[in-house]
Amino acid sequence: MKRSLLLSTLLIPAFLTVLTAAEPSLEELTGSGVDFLRNSQADDGSWTAPNRPGVSGLITTSLLASGLTPDDPTVTKALDHLESFVQKDGGIYDPEGNHRNYETCIILMAFEKANKDGRYDTQIKNAEKFLRNLQWDEGEGLETSDTSYGGAGYGSHQRPDMSNTQFFVDALKAAGASEDDPAIQKALIFMSRAQNLESEYNQTTFAGKINDGGFFYTPAAGGETKAGETDNGGLRSYGSMTYAGLKSMIYAGLDKDDVRVDAALGWIKKHYTLDSNPGMGEQGLFYYYHTFAKTLDVMGK
Known part of the structure; x- marks a missing residue:
């Protein structure tokens, strides 16, 4: 049922x-x-x-x-x-x-x-x-260099993650926030650090260990992925979080010429499927479908 x-x-x-x-x-x-x-x-x-x-x-x-x-x-x-x-x-x-x-x-x-x-x-x-x-920012005494900065968690003072943050961005957009809204731009900082892409926007210790352009669960508190780690400590990317990251970056005003969007699209093209949640099998499959569909809608596909 x-x-x-x-x-x-x-x-x-x-x-x-x-x-x-x-x-x-x-x-x-x-x-x-x-x-x-x-x-x-x-x-x-x-x-x-x-x-x-x-x-x-x-x-x-x-x-x-x-x-x-x-x-x-x-x-x-x-x-x-x-x-x-x-x-x-x-x-x-x-x-x-x-x-x-x-x-x-x-x-x-x-x-x-x-x-x-x-x-x-x-x-x-x-x-x-x-x-x-609820957003982790200066109100919690954080500097922009903190890996929790800009994210949202389950509630007040709980570790931020990509899933909570994508819903946070979705809700602000629904309420009428623009792409340059400070809260959405702060969320972009957090999400950029949850992407396996070493760049000027992400210089965390695990940024370049996989470097495939996909996204994982959270960069905060040492980082975590639901798809397992590589032997060198890389945090594996997976489908639902990659679509969540891409959608939120588009909401924040990035376009296909931005290196982060380009890398995310590259990961999606390589792992495109509706048979599973890429990197996770059937775990979180309906969540993946939901995020997949919303992202395509935002992209106008």
Whole structure:
């Protein structure tokens, strides 16, 4: 059930982005996904556990992207459920959980998608302020040379990583931030250091050990990858983080002539597949599809 739910949630926008040439099949696939999600919604408007609003936020955004309106009964119920997680500090999260950045980012994007009449202006504005305060920067006493600088983690004072940071950038863009917004430019500094590319933008100790242009999980606190290390201590690149890095760099205003974008595209061309999450097999496969589709959308592909 959970696997099917996640598949429907992540692949609806993917089909909308990737399969636009197959209109009849697209309509059938989208309709089946929407029907499944309607029928699996709980009475309180949630999907899966009531205290996991991130999943419900993703599903709500997917339904809206599939053509449903905020006034559709399923969507209205979902939005009401998400609104119950708005906190006094502006964040939108389960206070007993450990995913304050993820949940706030995801729900902010759901509210933005539903905000055709300004009904969520206040929630979006407050959530954006909350997220900006989570970013690792001068407010935490960091200098730009620190490998944590510019990143976002699960919550306040938790180690930043690429996954949290890509959602952070996505949410700021949804809230209206421009490519030269200071927070997005700070995130670019962090993400450049999570790329296996030795350059003027990345002079960490592991920058040139692999040098293939892909991205890994985090450069902070000594660095970490979910795809394993090489014998010389290199942090292996993998698909989902490489698409996350490329998408975020485009949001930050970089184009194909930038060495970082060029290197990321080179890695993607070499490892392009929809059969697995490159470097990770089936681990994080639906996450990979989700990020893959969003990146292609940003690139206009």
